[in-house]
Amino acid sequence: MAQDNAKLVYDRPEALVDRAHHYCPGCGHGIIHKLLAEIIDDAGIRENTIIVAPVGCSVLAYFYLNVDGCEAAHGRAPAVATGIKRVHGNSKHVLVYQGDGDLLAIGTAETIHAANRGENLTIIFVNNAIYGMTGGQMAPTSLAEQKTKTSPYGRKVADFGQPIRACEMINTLEAPVFIERCAVNSVKNILKTKKALKKAVKNQVEGRGYSFVEILSMCPTGWGIKPVDALKWVEDAMIPYYPLGNFRDR
Amino acid sequence: MARGEPEINPERCKGCELCVSACPEGILAMSEGFNKQGQVYSECIAPEKCTACMSCAIICPDSAIRIWRYAG
Numbered sequence: 622m623a624q625d626n627a628k629l630v631y632d633r634p635e636a637l638v639d640r641a642h643h644y645c646p647g648c649g650h651g652i653i654h655k656l657l658a659e660i661i662d663d664a665g666i667r668e669n670t671i672i673v674a675p676v677g678c679s680v681l682a683y684f685y686l687n688v689d690g691c692e693a694a695h696g697r698a699p700a701v702a703t704g705i706k707r708v709h710g711n712s713k714h715v716l717v718y719q720g721d722g723d724l725l726a727i728g729t730a731e732t733i734h735a736a737n738r739g740e741n742l743t744i745i746f747v748n749n750a751i752y753g754m755t756g757g758q759m760a761p762t763s764l765a766e767q768k769t770k771t772s773p774y775g776r777k778v779a780d781f782g783q784p785i786r787a788c789e790m791i792n793t794l795e796a797p798v799f800i801e802r803c804a805v806n807s808v809k810n811i812l813k814t815k816k817a818l819k820k821a822v823k824n825q826v827e828g829r830g831y832s833f834v835e836i837l838s839m840c841p842t843g844w845g846i847k848p849v850d851a852l853k854w855v856e857d858a859m860i861p862y863y864p865l866g867n868f869r870d871r
Numbered sequence: 872m873a874r875g876e877p878e879i880n881p882e883r884c885k886g887c888e889l890c891v892s893a894c895p896e897g898i899l900a901m902s903e904g905f906n907k908q909g910q911v912y913s914e915c916i917a918p919e920k921c922t923a924c925m926s927c928a929i930i931c932p933d934s935a936i937r938i939w940r941y942a943g
Binding site for chain 1 (some may be wrong): 875887910914926930941
């Protein structure tokens, strides 16, 4: 602080534990954790929040967010969260944090059925188009012709199909109340993401039902590019296939 | 006249350079030295031009940046 009249206008949120996290440089998880912590602080629900962590890079989310946490088996986070939410009712707010391999590969059934039942949950889906933790293999969300460890010549649509658009799929169901796709590749998009997450958490606190927020995120290590180039890749390659915007807000 | 100042914790910085790309004034740069993790870290090279817009802090995945704003 250089001057006496200086005021701290941006600081680490209280709900974010003061420790260095294990994510690679430029990983989007750090930004999304920070947004969640800010929202938890703003809503004043830190003591009543339970985060259900997935299997994936964000498996240790409960190390970084200063809330109660529960680890689910791979892909089963919405099922575990359903149990927690039904036991506690509206006294606890359950945030489900999942990656693309967790939510759309092994956990597709749990995802679809939790959405179809309209469980009063907030699902945070981090889509980085690759399996980050296991070393950059192809995910259901990997783009056509995208090179990964298991598709070294690019993802062939004839062999593996088109990447799955989660928001559009959930949007065919009756029960969900809020569906939005955002990104964390620029300051503007991060602020929009915060707004969407805030709404999704508010829906749950008010007992309105199932909210689903998909966040396009960066995995510079898995993609094999520099963090700054990863921001551009989200803009140039991912957003044209995964259009940003609100799909439903009841 | 500076309207604010970023306070960057060099030990938390992993050197991803996202803040450098986000700063509208272009006043952030990577250090020549290394922190204890062996990474180059972000530094403010012209604090007098800072507008306290918070872009660097918002995009920092490692929450290594705090922003001070000067009153008046």
